[in-house]
Amino acid sequence: MDVQRPAGLSPAEALRSRGLRATRPRVAVLEALADLGPHRSAEEVRARIAEGPDPLPRSSVYGVLEALVGAGLVMTADAGPGRMLYELASRWHHHFVCRICGRVTDVECAGDGKPCLSPVGDVGSVDEAQVIFRGICTSCASAARAQSDPGQLRRG
Incomplete structure (x- = not known):
């Protein structure tokens, strides 16, 4: 899966560049993701589209997202159980x-190509490798430190 979106293309042109027909649902999902920004649930995408004149059923949104991921126009992030x-x-x-607030943050690859990680052993041809780092973000860690040491705020 090549995830580099063709630069400067409209949603319809981007779809056609990947061999997909530019249907109304596909264009609507791409436009909703562009409006909403990164790390959005399928329900957020559906709700954004529902604000317009042509809402889509939930099943259509999921189907379109799956097709767009397969075409390399959309990326996924596994944010925990039930949170794609x-x-x-x-x-x-x-x-x-973040395990506390649930915020999802982009992390640059250590390598300069895709996949930037390789498995040990001969498993076949690897197209991509996704890493999900889980932990406590700096904001939540700072808040936890401040709660455990109230004097820290006065000294800071």
Whole structure:
């Protein structure tokens, strides 16, 4: 899967460049993701489209997202049980998910190509490798430190 979105193309042109027909649902999902920004749930995408004149059923949104991921126009981030998030594919990167607040942050690859990680042993041809870092973000860690040491705020 090549995730580099063709630069400067409209949603319809981007779809056609990947061999997909530019249907109204596909264009609507790409436009919704562009409006919403990264790390959005399928429900957020559906709700954004529902604000317009032509809402889509939930099943259609999921089907379109799956097709767009397969075509390399959309990336996913596994943000935990039942939380698959989507974003327009602009550059290859990984994700950090905070265990406290749930915020998802982009993490640049250590390598300069895709996949930037390789498995040990001969498993076949690897097209991509996604890493999800999970932990506590700096904001939540700072808040936890401040709660455990109230004097820290006065000294800071």
